[in-house]
Amino acid sequence: MELPIRLIATLVLASSVTAGMATAAPNFASDRAAILAHYAAEARKADPGFKGFSAAAGRAFFLAHPAGARPATPSCSYCHTTDPRNPGRTRAGKVILPMAVSRTPSRFTKLSKVRLWFRRNCQSVYRRQCTAVEKGNYITFMASQ
Amino acid sequence: MTRLALLPVGVLLAAMLLPAGAALAATPQQTYTTQCGACHMAYPPTLLPARSWKAIVANLRHHFGEDASLGRRDTAAISTYLADNAADGPLGNRRFLMGVSPDVTPMRITDMPFWRVIHVRLLRPGIGTGPGIRKAAACNLCHNVSGNGEGGEGGESGG
Numbered sequence: 001m002e003l004p005i006r007l008i009a010t011l012v013l014a015s016s017v018t019a020g021m022a023t024a025a026p027n028f029a030s031d032r033a034a035i036l037a038h039y040a041a042e043a044r045k046a047d048p049g050f051k052g053f054s055a056a057a058g059r060a061f062f063l064a065h066p067a068g069a070r071p072a073t074p075s076c077s078y079c080h081t082t083d084p085r086n087p088g089r090t091r092a093g094k095v096i097l098p099m100a101v102s103r104t105p106s107r108f109t110k111l112s113k114v115r116l117w118f119r120r121n122c123q124s125v126y127r128r129q130c131t132a133v134e135k136g137n138y139i140t141f142m143a144s145q
Numbered sequence: 146m147t148r149l150a151l152l153p154v155g156v157l158l159a160a161m162l163l164p165a166g167a168a169l170a171a172t173p174q175q176t177y178t179t180q181c182g183a184c185h186m187a188y189p190p191t192l193l194p195a196r197s198w199k200a201i202v203a204n205l206r207h208h209f210g211e212d213a214s215l216g217r218r219d220t221a222a223i224s225t226y227l228a229d230n231a232a233d234g235p236l237g238n239r240r241f242l243m244g245v246s247p248d249v250t251p252m253r254i255t256d257m258p259f260w261r262v263i264h265v266r267l268l269r270p271g272i273g274t275g276p277g278i279r280k281a282a283a284c285n286l287c288h289n290v291s292g293n294g295e296g297g298e299g300g301e302s303g304g
Contacts, residue, residue: 072210091211092185093283120212 031109032101036139038111042132050133058141061134066126073124076138084145100145108139173226176219184213186285190230191237192254198227200250255281 036053043050063082065075072091073079080088080099088096097104108114114135122130130138171179178187190198202224205214215223228234232241244258251257261268267281280286 070210090184091209093280093286094183094185116215120214123212 026106026109028105028109032107032139032143035108035111035114036136039132039136039139043136046132053133053136053140055137055141055144058134058137058139061138062141068127069125070127073121076121076125078125084142099142101143102145107142114139171222173222176222177226180215180219180223184211185282188254188284190227190234191232192241192257192260193231193251194233194242194245195228195231196250197252198231199224201252202227253282254284 040050040053043053062076062080062084069075077084079090079096084099085103087098090096099107101107118130118135122128122134177190181187193201201208202220205220206212208214230236232239241257241259244262245251254260255264264281
């Protein structure tokens with residue numbers, strides 16, 4: 001009886017050590033920096049004079065109520081709330097973790113997820129795809145919150 | 146007892162033997178739970194007939210006032226999962242089709258006769274059907290059910 005238990009303990013230890021080595025702790029800051037660099041490169045391609053992203057512009061974009069928005073989704077802040085450090089809520093009643101990176105450190109760290117939601121939410125609110133500059137500004141604003 | 150104690154060892158060994166960093170591809174069910182559980186609970190597929198799921202998945206760009214569209218691969222995986230597990234699918238439960246006419250395609254679980262019979266008391270004015278948010282679709286507000294996605298981790302995407 002004693003042996004298996006000690007064996008299990010050893011194996012648990014061993015496996016957590018190997019797991020730790022195989023999958024390094026997620027580095028959210030560098031993943032987010034890579035996503036910002038991706039959008040910066042896109043922005044520079046569209047405009048060689050691109051100077052960098054602006055948190056203030058990102059904030060304005062987040063709070064704006066664009067004229068052509070779908071009635072159900074008048075602004076980004078409609079679901080994410082005007083203070084991104086607050087949790088938001090979907091129209092179907094589900095809680096959304098805060099957009100602010102200080103509150104949800106894993107925000108904007110997976111490019112496929114970031115692209116999916118920009119594509120949908122820009123379409124719903126702005127009735128078009130957002131530009132690379134708008135996306136970078138938005139992430140820069142949220143990273144400052 | 147000894148055999149019970151040894152079982153986790155095998156599991157652990159198997160886990161250790163997996164090649165480092167091997168990300169197991171998401172199953173269709175996981176894709177469904179993640180993507181269709183991002184804005185509301187991932188509804189149990191057996192609560193609608195296959196034709197309803199087909200119509201819903203075919204029109205995700207205009208999904209109850211929102212754009213819920215997905216990449217082609219995720220859409221295909223979800224379609225298969227829903228067809229298999231729909232009320233009239235091979236793994237579903239036909240009981241939920243009670244009272245549904247074959248030439249009607251309900252677009253909401255909350256429009257299904259079984260649901261309306263069970264929730265007849267909730268359907269009194271003020272609960273289920275106000276403008277804007279139809280709280281009735283938030284089953285988990287009243288029922289202790291799982292079915293929450295991780296916020297639509299894009300398996301693939303565009304834009």
